Amino acid sequence: MTLRILWASITYRRSRVAVACLAVALGVSLPATVVGLRGVQAEFERGLQAYGANLLIVPRSGSSLDEGSLALLNRMIAEARLEAYAPVLTLMGRIGERRVAVAGTRFSQARDLYPWWNVEGAWPENNTAALIGANIAAKFGYRPGDALTVRTPRSSVSLRVAGVLRTGGTEENQIFVDLDAAQTLAGRSTVLSLVQARARRSRELPSLTEALAGAMPDAEVRTPLQVVKSEEVILGRLQRLLLLVSGVVLGAAALAVFATMAAAVLERRREVGVMKALGAEENRVVRLFASEALGIGLVGGLLGFGFGLLLAEAIAWQVFSALVPPSILSLLVSLVVGLGVSLGASLGPVRRAAGVPSVVVLRGE
């Protein structure tokens, strides 16, 4: 009979109930979006981290860094704790009489670490090809396909220009060669100047730093503080912004539901009076109206989950070209928030209406 009463009541005033459900749904949709976007947070972090390494490994003073000590880094890649890393050997060489800065690296790894590097031509695919920084290419007049020879006091290597590198940064003042070629020029095989790496998740940087420092006692592990802090700040601000807006929208929704329920309860004072005259105790009347509010909260919560999912998908697709799978957590949050807002907004007006003596209401007062 309870369900019968509730169904009859809701269908009789369907437009008012629909407004209340929509108010709840709109209020619920933003928190649902926030929770739904958790699935794309990893994408967001990756997006931010595409702008450079956030881990730097350099030899301690008086020590050297060796390629053989990079096994832990390979394991971290396999464990998906690191996105990428690139070993680097820096030295000074000469092209003709002019001094040039040379950096040796593994190009396939550098490409993973710096996907935003703009290469005019092609990335080198063997150890006789080089990437020329744009400023050096302009100074020497090099273009892709040109030959050049780099000399050091210990050795010399003949190279072909595979591409011209544009980054907007100091890389444009360097020549990038294969690590083997750089080690030949330096006259020391397996030696490194530094290793640059990028953690998959910023929040793991402290643990990664500790692990690397422990495995490489002759090295210092540094995090470029500005980059890390920027990521944390941006993510944190985005989340706080979404939560703040959610709170405001939720508050507005609660007010809308409160106003709708208060008006509805006022209209239904006579009905409350009749129920009490028929022998319904005050708590029973409150429970009946509260059940109606829960119904509105349930429908509003489900609608809000749907709206939130659509909004999360739209944001994820626009920003990250990724899709967000529906999450149980988002559904649960939507239902809890919807039920809470609806019930909280209704109980006050209902209790007040139920407290008025039926003899007063039935007199038409």
Place this chain on the structure above:
Amino acid sequence: MAESIITARDLTKEYNGKLRALDRVTVEVARGEWLAIMGPSGSGKTTLLNLIACLDIPTSGSIVVDGVPVHALGEQDRTRFRRDTIGIIFQQFHLILYLTALENVMLAQYFHSMADEAEAAEALVRVGLSDRLHHRPSQLSGGEQQRVAIARALINQPKLILADEPTGNLDSENEAMILDIFQKLHADGQTILLVTHDPLVGGLADRRIFLDHGRLVEISGTDHHTFGEGERRGHILHHSFSPG
């Protein structure tokens, strides 16, 4: 006099400490009796009915209904007592607009114990509404709505029926129909208290009490006849006054 089902002594009801709606009213109602409470507007008829119905509490005095001193009950106990003992019929019908006739009757069962659709349907058939079970109040005439209200008042087999101007909003045809139902209930032994300002309606009761400005003037011993369709109504009244 048969056993009393209602004993009200020195009932007084004041509002805001100033307006005295009832002034030391004493009345007894026997089980199975039909008592009409009569008087002009503002005389305290509905106030008296509301006190007996446990919808309100007296400022002073006592009411004992079916052996229970209801004036001393708290609100929850009065609600329970009303639910179990009393059936109320209002002038404005007071049906729930979004429920059908059947569901309105089931509502009274729902608050009492358990809704029984078959029993509710039977109650509506008894008042001649077998073809209106699934109609909402907006789809029913005034007389039909009042019949639904009567069925609702009777569904839990109350010991007492209280009716406040049950024909006040009805035309003469529907009024006759409703009064016919009351006469049948009375013939079945139902105790009825009926508020009316209409002497023709009051004339159908066993006894009438008259209120004026909250005080009781009792009228009893009426010559009356039941009236049928198209029959001109008329009656002769005896008056005996008992100052309150």
